[in-house]
Amino acid sequence: MRYRELGKTGLRVSELGFGTIPILKGSVPVLPEYFNPDTETAVAILRKAYEHGCNLYDTAILEEYGDAEEKLGVFAERVDRKSIIISDKARFYSGAEIYREVLRSSEILGTRPDIYFVHQVDEDNVDEVFGKYGALDALYDLKREGRIGYTGIASHYYSVLLRAAMDPRVDVLQGSGNILERGMLDRIRKEDAFREKGFILNKVYAAGLLTGFFSVAELIGGILEYPFSSALLGIGTFEQEAAAFAEEYPELHFTFEEVLERLAGHFDPIACDRCERCVCPCGHEIHTAFRQFNYFHLGKEYWSLRKLNMDLRQTYEDCISCIEQSCIRDCPRGLYIPGEVGRIYSLVRAYGEI
Ligand code: SF4
Ligand code: SF4
Known part of the structure; x- marks a missing residue:
């Protein structure tokens, strides 16, 4: 296992971290499949990763990741606590709420979280999170009180991560990307503001969907060139653990076109890398619809259809008129965005969802 610096925290984290969603038991709707290991099995899988050099373990509160937080707590009790780094998160945006959640997480884990993230910060809640008495103020206070090690902001949005990168209260960022959805990573790589912060990357396998088209070596090797601190891999079985951590994969270089070419053997993907540069004056989040279209064909059919259907008729009608x-002007990939929206509309209609 190789290790990287976690920004200015002084921590060194394993280049690959353990994402705990797949070890949850229950029916929390975050994954297409559930492995449901019992606590002893989950702890044994966590230990295997530890033996392979993984020192970063990422989880979230019970409502988001089921009992994964509890299982991680059991694991933390059985290893040298100082040898692992626990990152935890909660989807609460006011200071009072996140303060309460940190105390609850600490109790469930049986130890203080090393990093605590405000989870899924987006345009709707960002001002509350960063504002006075918001969640970030509370995390900063919790850090000064010694109840957490470092503060974090987790978001799927470049604009939010950039704001966090420029905020001195924030130590660590968490964002998503992989060899297909690499637009945000390309932007982060070029922006100096991110150099000071730790960066934890998630969705390396695109919630498992890319593993049907690329090997684990390709998915991991293909993102190593990016300046993240640790890339989380969702692990729920011993086989997945061994595939992810038992080997040290070399860096690989896939162009975006090569990735699309591989997928084109199975369907006609929308060539959007999710750089998030397209801003629609009507407020349509085009890149999210494009992702769902690709995810639909990658195997997440039911879930993607439901997501695609949200707001699609309105988007389609706004686009044709x-x-x-302006979105076309903003798109560095030269996509004819209204045409791609039309393609999505036809797909969803074909399935009788509109
Ligand atoms: S074409 Fe569609 S997505 Fe693009 S700016 Fe117009 S309404 Fe928004
Ligand atoms: S449609 Fe174009 S501008 Fe928008 S996220 Fe995709 S690649 Fe970027």
């Missing part, structure tokens, strides 16, 4: 089409 849109004169300015």
Whole structure:
């Protein structure tokens, strides 16, 4: 296992970290499949990763990751606590709420979290999170009180991560990306503001969907060139653990076109890398719809259809009557965005969802 610096925290984290969603038991709707290991099995899988050099373990509160937080607590009790780094998170945006959640997480884990993230920060809640008495203020206070080690902001949005990168209260960022959805990583690589912060990357396997098209070596090797601190891999079985951590994979270089070419053998993907540069004056989140279209074909059919259907009719109607089409001007990949929206509309209609 190789190790990287976690920003300015002084911590060294394993290049690959353990994402604990797949060890949860229950029916928390975050994954397409559930492995449901019992506590002893989950702890044994966590230990295997530990033996392979993994020192970063990422979880979330019970409502988000089921009992994964409890299982991680059992594991933490059985190893040298100082040899592992626990990152935890909660989807609460006010200071009072996140303060309460940190105390609850600490109790469930049986130890203080090393990093605590405000989870899923987006445009709707970002001002509350960063504002006075918001969640970030509370995390900063909790850090000064010694109840957490470091503060974090987790988001799927580049604009939010950039704001966090420029905020001195934030120590660590968490964002998503993989060899297909690499647009945000390319932007982060070029922006100096991110150099000071630790960066934890998630969705390396795209919730498991890319593993049907690329080997684990390709998915891991293909992202190693990016300046993250640790890349989380969702692990729920011994086989997955061995595939992810038992070997040290070399860095690989896939162009975006090569990735699309591989997928084109199975379907006609929308060539969007999710750089999030397209801003629609009507407020349509085009890159998310494009991701769901690709995810639909990668195997997440039911879930993607449901997501695609949200707001799609309105998006389609706005796009066909849109004169300015500013999104096209913003897109470095030269996508004809209204045409791609039309393709999504036809797909969803074909399945009788509109
Ligand atoms: S074509 Fe117009 S309405 Fe459609 S996404 Fe682009 S800017 Fe928005
Ligand atoms: S549609 Fe174009 S601008 Fe928008 S996220 Fe995708 S690649 Fe970026």
